[in-house]
Amino acid sequence: MVTPRRFSDPDYAAAIAGELYGGTVRAHGEDVARLFVRQLHAGSKMGYLHQLLAGAVWTSLFALPAVRQETLIVAGTDDPIIPVVNARILHALLPHSMLHLHSGGHIDVVHNATELAPVIEKFLAEPGERA
Numbered sequence: 001m002v003t004p005r006r007f008s009d010p011d012y013a014a015a016i017a018g019e020l021y022g023g024t025v026r027a028h029g030e031d032v033a034r035l036f037v038r039q040l041h042a043g044s045k046m047g048y049l050h051q052l053l054a055g056a057v058w059t060s061l062f063a064l065p066a067v068r069q070e071t072l073i074v075a076g077t078d079d080p081i082i083p084v085v086n087a088r089i090l091h092a093l094l095p096h097s098m099l100h101l102h103s104g105g106h107i108d109v110v111h112n113a114t115e116l117a118p119v120i121e122k123f124l125a126e127p128g129e130r131a
Contacts, residue, residue, distance in 0.1 A: 010034070013029070013032050014029040014030045014032060015029065016029075017029035017031075017032035019080065020080060020081065020106075021079075021080070021081065021105045021106040021107050022076065022078040022079050022080045022081075022104070022105030022106060023076050023078045023079065023103070023104030023105020023106065023107070023108040023111070023112070024104055024105065024108055024111050024112045025105060025107065025108075025111055026078075026105070028111070031111060032107070032111070035107075035110065035111070061089070061093060064090065064093035064094050065093055065094075065095060067094055067095070067096070068095070068096060069096065070096045070097070070098070070123075070127065071090075071094050071096060071097040071098070072097070072098050072100065072119075072120065072123040073087050073090050073091055073094070073097055073098065073099045073100065074087075074100050074102070074109060074116060074119065074120070075087030075099070075100070075101055075102075076101075076102055076103070076104040076105045076106060076108050077101055077102070077103055077104075078103060078104060078105045079104075079105045079106045080105070080106065081106045082106065084101060087099060087101070098123065100119050102115065102116060102119075104116075
């Protein structure tokens with residue numbers, strides 16, 4: 001995570017994909033390499049550093065109970081980057097949230113969109129019908 005090398009070196013991305021992202025890419029690391037090739041110029045090293053710093057020091061936990069918007073939380077049970085307990089905390093603190101756990105990893109919402117897109121589409125299509 002410390003180095004953005006995986007975004008610029010497709011072979012490296014494929015080699016570490018399973019360990020870093022979990023889920024369906026454990027068996028298909030080469031797919032991650034192809035995905036990241038399209039993002040070679042997506043951001044600067046400074047931007048990447050700022051993203052890491054924000055993840056390390058920022059929290060919005062205190063504000064979550066005030067969120068009134070219906071919220072879908074999608075989390076993979078095989079995500080080495082963000083443990084599923086984080087999703088459970090969000091769900092507990094967001095009063096109008098729905099938690100969907102899937103067996104995938106960190107980037108399965110992109111890598112396994114055929115499974116997860118219908119969950120998101122259903123959530124968006126049924127406003128006001130959730131508890």
